[in-house]
Amino acid sequence: MTEVATSAMSDPLLVIIDPVARRTDGESVRIAKDVLSAGAATKVCLPDGPEEFARALRRRGSRRPVVIGDDRTLVRTVSQLHRQRELAGSVLSVVPVGPSLGLAAALGVPTSAVPAARAVLEGVERRLDLLVDDSDGVVLGALRIPAVPPGEGGAASARGPWLRTCQSLVRTLAAARPVRVASVSAPGPARLRIEVDGTTLVDLDQPVEAVSVAPDGSGAAEIEVRPLSVGAEATPLRAEGRTVTVSGADFRYRSDAGVSGPVRTRTWRVRQDAWGLMLPHP
Template identity: 45%
Template structure:
């Protein structure tokens, strides 16, 4: 007999509560199962399977069905003595961890997760070591062990579970003074080319009319031989970086890893899981990537630049990248949260 999906009307005996519906089993309540509404819409069958497996093993399970995704982390925070279990995708996991961190309740909570969603929407859960099929994930909730995990937090108390990656933005342009200098250099290069072509044409004409004359006459000499300087193109150091490159300053525990004099195409910062350090990777415009590990990482744009864009947990949060920041510092908080993972 197939039970109705959780998104349907709650069965008899289920009370209506602020933030959705919650139902209690008999006896103790060891688990608080919160099903994100997006998961019920995405894959109601996986939600039903996970619920049935957990309910069969824990008769005291309490089931909560929030009506709005914003209510999901609030219900998890009110778990009391029960173990909170989240059913949802990476976005729901991120919102839950960020909310619990903001409430200063993350350190004392061992969070269990049943990932529900398509491949890209549960990529973060996979990278954290969670099984993706409903049965295995539910068994992990019952038989798994809490693992202490590092947390990456920025200087505005923003939380990152996976990693941070900078993104080149067309809006990021050099300061006005440098724009004028580069524009003048471009004009100088154009004028240099025009003058060079004119000198060459004039030299050919005078050489053709001056055949038979003494070779020392100035009319038959090239501009260089006649001592006339030929303007050159602007030096490469004054040209703007190639498309997609950025001028950034990257510091790892106070040591400069990359400077604005060497454009980069990519900077990533991510936790290593439980090592207490972040892994920093800097890809220069030319050359091999630089990789270091550090407790604190600072990325900043040079003075006068409007800033740089970055995306945190890009695989999990499909929203737009953060607004341009002049500087941002990420710090690793060792063993800041606990996630229930498969035993062994």
């Protein structure tokens, strides 16, 4: 993480307020807007959907973008600026409002309206690393590959009817008498090949329970793999590198505020100091 001095108070702002934030916590939105308007020249935009949101970002001109919304809004903003190839030259600010604020908090953004708005006006720009995948997707925080439900990977299309049939049978039995039936979607191990900077860390013959990848702030990613444990808990495998490739059976992964996949292979690369975020002074 690199800290950059910024004369925030003099910057004109484009304040984009996500519709979910307006619906879920209008009072926090109003407070944040009042604080920002009192401290800088602001233009407020109220997009009704993703297309209007993207259009507002494209037409921001010299104004510094400030988004009021939750983690999904933050990820959408970074993704949009990345696709426009304008992320490196932008300094982004966020006032977290909405149902999901864990990512913003982990990045160091206050989750209350007043301190977050003050950080927009009086904070310091910090350059943060980013994970970019081979489909041009971005990860701001960490990504995790959970265990794969039984039957997934090669049998996904058949699994849906089979699961519905089992669920119907369970409901029928439950109506007849109380029974305890194990969930048919309980997670199981995954067989994945995980390569770090071209070197295989785990191959397909070693089932794994979970994988996590996160930027470490120094231009590399920290990778942790938890092998399937039989009896005593298995020791996690850890590595650092700039490129991580995961391949094997179809897998899904959770990153930031959403779930992606299934995919057969995906490569993530670390881009050091790829984006700037306004945060409070240390």
